[in-house]
Amino acid sequence: MRFTKIIGFLIILSFLGLQSLNAQIQSKTKVVQKPLVLKKKITKVKSVPIATKSKTILKSASKQKMNARKQQIKKAVRKSRITRRPIRRR
Amino acid sequence: MQTQTMRHRKIYSIIFLFSFLSPSFAQESPQSDSTLLSEPSDLLMLSLSYTSNNMKTKNYEYDRIPALLADLNFFSKYGFIASLNYTNYFKATENTYEAEVQIGYQKTLFTNFTVSSHYARRKFVGDTTYEGLAQKNTLALDFAYNWKFLDLQISNSYLNGKSDNYFLDLDLGISLDFDNVLSKNDFVLFNPTISATFGTDYWVFQNLRPNVEHAVVNYLARHNFKSHQFEYQSIILFVPLVYNIGDIGFMVNWYYSWPSAKLTKLSWRDQSGVLFSVFYTPKI
Numbered sequence: 001m002r003f004t005k006i007i008g009f010l011i012i013l014s015f016l017g018l019q020s021l022n023a024q025i026q027s028k029t030k031v032v033q034k035p036l037v038l039k040k041k042i043t044k045v046k047s048v049p050i051a052t053k054s055k056t057i058l059k060s061a062s063k064q065k066m067n068a069r070k071q072q073i074k075k076a077v078r079k080s081r082i083t084r085r086p087i088r089r090r
Numbered sequence: 091m092q093t094q095t096m097r098h099r100k101i102y103s104i105i106f107l108f109s110f111l112s113p114s115f116a117q118e119s120p121q122s123d124s125t126l127l128s129e130p131s132d133l134l135m136l137s138l139s140y141t142s143n144n145m146k147t148k149n150y151e152y153d154r155i156p157a158l159l160a161d162l163n164f165f166s167k168y169g170f171i172a173s174l175n176y177t178n179y180f181k182a183t184e185n186t187y188e189a190e191v192q193i194g195y196q197k198t199l200f201t202n203f204t205v206s207s208h209y210a211r212r213k214f215v216g217d218t219t220y221e222g223l224a225q226k227n228t229l230a231l232d233f234a235y236n237w238k239f240l241d242l243q244i245s246n247s248y249l250n251g252k253s254d255n256y257f258l259d260l261d262l263g264i265s266l267d268f269d270n271v272l273s274k275n276d277f278v279l280f281n282p283t284i285s286a287t288f289g290t291d292y293w294v295f296q297n298l299r300p301n302v303e304h305a306v307v308n309y310l311a312r313h314n315f316k317s318h319q320f321e322y323q324s325i326i327l328f329v330p331l332v333y334n335i336g337d338i339g340f341m342v343n344w345y346y347s348w349p350s351a352k353l354t355k356l357s358w359r360d361q362s363g364v365l366f367s368v369f370y371t372p373k374i
Contacts, residue, residue, distance in 0.1 A: 066274070066275060067269070069131075070269060070277050070334070072130070072131070072133050072165075073133070073135075073277075073334055073339065073371055074265075074267055074277065074279050074332075074334075076133050076135050076163065076165055076371070077135075077279060077281075077330075077332055077334075077339070077341070077369075078241070078265070078281060079163075079165070079171075079196070079206075080135060080137070080161065080163045080173070082137055082139065082159075082161055082341070082343075082365070082367055082369075083281075083283070083328045083330045083341075083343045083345070083365065084328070085139070085141075085159055085161075085175065085177070085365070086141040086143050086157070086159075086345060086363055086365055087326055087345060087347055087361065088143075088222040088223070088361075089222055089223040089289075089293060089323075
């Protein structure tokens with residue numbers, strides 16, 4: 001009987017101990033997470049100029065691509081000889 | 091454990107190989123933007139045209155041969171060219187059309203010098219008075235040089251059919267283009283060209299019976315014109331004006347051809363007309 005009481009007491013203690021331990025861990029992780037959140041914020045702030053830069057690069061790239069395509073169409077119109085098609089040797 | 095490590099190594103090597111083969115898979119492409127943009131790409135061009143071809147000739151009972159034209163051109167980034175050309179003479183009393191398949195290759199050297207060659211096979215169906223030069227096979231070799239806004243071209247072509255002929259075309263053109271005229275995505279191209287044509291004249295006699303041919307040769311000889319030889323044949327002027335926006339383009343082309351004195355002696359007159367075209371260049 002005494003043995004059972006001791007075991008019961010130990011179970012209650014361990015339960016309480018686990019809870020406190022869990023709370024401690026949670027509080028520790030919260031403390032650890034705080035600087036992580038800050039880090040994330042910092043990286044976000046840092047990424048703004050990079051995004052703007054990449055947008056500008058993309059804009060100029062699409063402009064260059066458009067100009068290259070224009071040149072290609074001009075060359076194709078000249079090369080296709082459509083203009084010559086109606087002239088025939090009779 | 092060892093087998094697991096081996097498996098991991100295999101997976102890593104596959105991922106590495108894949109990232110090397112596909113630059114899009116990798117987060118950062120080793121190529122710079124400018125390198126990627128300077129790379130040529132394939133181009134497909136479809137066009138539909140109408141021409142009012144006025145041929146003032148006394149030999150034929152008609153002097154106008156309007157036609158509908160359809161063209162499909164493919165320009166490969168590696169320089170290969172393929173085209174399909176269809177012409178329908180809708181004013182003819184019977185169904186009259188011709189189709190030509192062309193394959194070729196072009197190479198640009200020293201930035202503005204282009205060499206190109208092509209082979210074409212042609213089929214004509216219908217009223218033969220619309221046929222003109224009856225060629226079946228064409229083999230051509232062209233040299234083009236572009237200097238600032240000037241285009242110079244020398245075209246050599248060998249035509250095989252009812253008669254075998256060789257032609258030499260010397261072109262001089264002005265190429266003026268203006269970007270962003272009405273929008274960011276458009277251009278205007280003005281490319282007037284003058285062309286002098288030289289060639290053999292065997293095709294002139296291709297449909298004549300031997301006795302008629304003999305009479306024509308004698309007639310020309312009496313007017314100091316030699317026959318069956320290589321000679322100057324015509325001057326042609328093309329004045330195309332192109333407006334292109336995005337993938338769609340429009341062209342108005344006025345043309346005029348003056349035949350040589352010898353061909354005029356054979357009662358041939360000037361050839362002129364306007365060509366209206368709409369073309370589509372889808373992104374492929």
